[in-house]
Amino acid sequence: MANVTFKGNPMTLVGTEVKVGDQAPDFTVLANDLSQVTLADTKGTVRLISAVPSIDTGVCEAQTRRFNEEASKIDNVNVLTISADLPFAQKRWCAANGLENVKTLSDHRDLSFAEAYGIHMKELRLLARSVFVVDSNDTITYVEYVGEGTDHPNYEAAIEAAKAAK
Template sequence: MSTVTLKGNPVTTSGVLPKTGTDAPNFKLVATDLSSRSLNDYIGLRVVLNIFPSIDTGTCAQSVRTFNEKASQLDNTKVLCISKDLPFALARFCGAEGLENVESLSDFRDGNFGKSYGLTFVDGPLEGLHSRCVVVLNEDAEVIYTEQVSEITEEPNYEAVINTLS
């Protein structure tokens, strides 16, 4: 388990992020068109997993906007924005914002993504949602970077992610 904070108050996650140098756990998530996506759909691409509690919060929304902007500058790279929000909410947000360089995926059906990546909150007011994390994978789905943001209300380190992919 890991501990992060929400406005200074400790919150515990279900485990720890996958370690750098290991194979990323496979997943099955729901796209905004309600189709299923798995890690295998992205083999051969570098993948940024931008994981957050809910698109309907300012910090989460900003992370999607920022990665959308930065993703357009990265070769052979796909940014997946992952939360437990319903696919309809993710589609509404990205459509209203005109965001086309990221792909939104939902873990609402069974929560197995959050469990296998060790980032589901197990206590606190956001219990059951995902911790704010970034996991970067190479073309072979090996973990090459991880960050679990220590204070949920803060944004991830975008520059470290971009530097990992440069």
């Protein structure tokens, strides 16, 4: 399993770590209108999945904004930002920040995504900061488990992986 800390404190990750070449595990999360969303709902497209601990924090906000900006420049890519925040908080945050190219999804109900991708931080019941790229055939082509939860991911590598995926 990936070694992850949050503010310097070691975290226990629950779930199954995924690797490049794996078939992407399915999951069920909630959209801002409380409808269920699964990986299959975006089948046939490239998915850049950005997992954040909470949309209301500085690094998470910057990460979501950066991928939102880049999404408009990449054809056939869905950018999904997933956190354990409530769908209502995500909707309010997106409206206040004018983000249109990224879909915020909530894993608060049962941490389905977090456990399928091995990023449920047991001590905090939050998602560990990470980025995954899934191609149109549901194969994982890029994985980054960010070692320290308050650090930024490697934006350039994730964006290049999304551009290269088919």
